[in-house]
Amino acid sequence: MKLLDGKYVSEKVKVQIAEEAADFLSTTGRKPHLVAILVGNDGGSETYVASKMKNCEKVGFKSSLHRYDNSVTEAELLAKIEEINQDDDVDGLIVQLPLPKHIDPEKVTETIDYRKDVDGFHPVNLGRMMRNLPCFIPATPYGILLMLQEYNIDTTGMHCVVVGRSNIVGSPMSILMARNANPGNCTVTLTHSRTKDLKEQILQADIVIAAIGKKNFVTADMVKPGAIIIDVGINRETSTETKSGFKLYGDVDFDNVAPISSYITPVPGGVGLMTIVGLLKNTLASARKEIYK
Ligand code: NDP
Structure with a gap:
């Protein structure tokens, strides 16, 4: 198992962004x-x-x-x-x-x-994304793509199962993973609360992207050994153990899934940090008018 380390990758990309922001200034x-x-x-x-x-x-x-x-x-x-x-x-x-x-x-x-929509939620940006045209990609899916790129994970030909179909994570993620690009080129199954046999669907996956909002929902018996696991979930629970008074849990039962996965993102320290990087990259691209003049 290898950790997809959001802290390491986000810090590295932020150094590049800072250099580019200084040039812009x-x-x-x-x-x-x-x-x-x-x-x-x-x-x-x-x-x-x-x-x-x-x-x-x-x-x-x-x-x-x-x-x-x-x-x-x-x-x-x-x-x-x-x-x-x-x-x-x-x-x-x-x-x-x-x-x-x-x-x-x-x-x-x-x-x-839409030219300032650096979250990438506007229908113009989503429509352009669908057609593989330059656009602001929603920050969380963008962060996940950057993470996969950083670890040189070639997703071509993989079966990707996305769990959750929200407008901001699951649905755009499913489109991006099916695009003719790398990361991408996957055969994608988009699942949700009405999916029958969800466990069987997830068991088919070479790469699982969980964006559900339910603590430890994806358990080890649902995961094919060697699968790549991207955990988007951020589930906050109050806790007396931490200074902040709360603790974060992912949608994946990390302790039991990590040993059978090939790569996995932790929560915290995974996708959440990459989402911010996605947002910063979109903001820089907007300032430089790289996407819209
Ligand atoms: P939404 O609540 O908008 O969507 C959740 C999705 O999960 C829905 O499509 C829902 O299905 C599906 N779902 C719920 N229960 C089940 C179930 N039992 N079986 C299968 N599917 C189910 O959530 P978001 O996409 O906004 O966020 C998902 C999680 O990711 C949350 O924990 C959120 O905090 C986190 N998040 C993290 C970010 C980050 O930066 N790391 C950024 C954004 C979100 P249906 O459509 O049928 O209701």
Whole structure:
């Protein structure tokens, strides 16, 4: 078993990003700029946004955070997004999910200018991804591709089973793994809560990508020996053992699955760190106008 070490890979890629951000600053006189909008005070969202902001500073980006109470109206939020869309000093705009029930996430996603949509959730970016055209790839799937690349894992011809079909992870991941590219060139099975015989499906996989949101859901008896395991899940539980007061678990029963896998991502220290790298790379590409002029 070999660990796919998100800490090592993310630090390495961030060094490159920092160099490129410094070049960008010296040629343009400005830093790549990421703006985040956070509504409410969900513990997980607070942590993710703080980490994104901190990482921006670390690689020499500018970052700004706009915070709103849960009581913010949809109209107020959409107006703010429109305003940021017009701001030439902003390269990337993300709105942290989930949003309160009275705000339609689809409207929010579609209001963000697709040229600043560094989370890659806008239908224009998803459509272009589907057609293998230059676009912002959703940050988590992008981070997973970078991880596979870093370890020179050739996925050509593999059977990839993705568990979970969300718009932000499972569905785009299934498209990317089936693309004519490497990583990619897989035969992909996209599974979800209505899949019959899920265990039999996962047992067929050369590569399993678990994005379910259920602690230790994928157990050793579901995994073919030698499979590659990518664990996207972040399940937070309160804990008295840690300083932060909570502990993170993946969707995969790491202790029992790791010994029979060929490669596996840990939680924490795996995909989560690579997601931030995906976001930073998209923001830099946006600043340099590499994808959209
Ligand atoms: P969603 O809740 O949007 O989607 C979960 C998916 O899992 C759904 O498609 C659902 O099926 C499927 N599912 C749920 N229960 C089962 C089951 N018993 N059997 C099979 N499939 C099931 O989650 P996300 O995709 O947003 O996130 C998934 C996990 O990844 C979460 O733990 C989240 O915190 C984490 N995450 C981690 C990131 C990172 O950077 N590492 C980034 C984003 C998310 P159905 O569609 O039928 O309901």
